[in-house]
Amino acid sequence: MQRHVVGDRADFPPGSSTLVDVNGRSVGVFNVDGALYALRNVCPHHGAPLCLGTVTGRMALTTAPHRYEYQAEPKVLRCPWHGYEFDLRDGRSMLKPESLRVRSYRIEIERGEVVVYA
Numbered sequence: 001m002q003r004h005v006v007g008d009r010a011d012f013p014p015g016s017s018t019l020v021d022v023n024g025r026s027v028g029v030f031n032v033d034g035a036l037y038a039l040r041n042v043c044p045h046h047g048a049p050l051c052l053g054t055v056t057g058r059m060a061l062t063t064a065p066h067r068y069e070y071q072a073e074p075k076v077l078r079c080p081w082h083g084y085e086f087d088l089r090d091g092r093s094m095l096k097p098e099s100l101r102v103r104s105y106r107i108e109i110e111r112g113e114v115v116v117y118a
């Protein structure tokens, strides 16, 4: 695993989503309330630029019919093409967590620099 400096901490303020280049690969860096996440910018469904999607909570089914409940956590990234949702923490699909996953990367702040390990 290699260390890639992708910018300074100030380049990724809370609420931001930023595309960076990591070893020739497009990676989305997300700052959600101060927590950083890094996901590959390719949807595993049909190859959309996934990181151009929306970071949000999600509607979850409840046990009662026709009732839904908004859940703010975990934060998901919703694909701009067909709406598949992926957990920002590990890239797993909310629909098929065991079989569909986007690559996620370890991301750290080190001496004021944002570092992606890939």
Ligand code: FES
Pocket: 043, 044, 045, 046, 047, 048, 079, 080, 081, 082, 083, 084
């Ligand atoms: S390409 Fe992302 S959900 Fe289809």
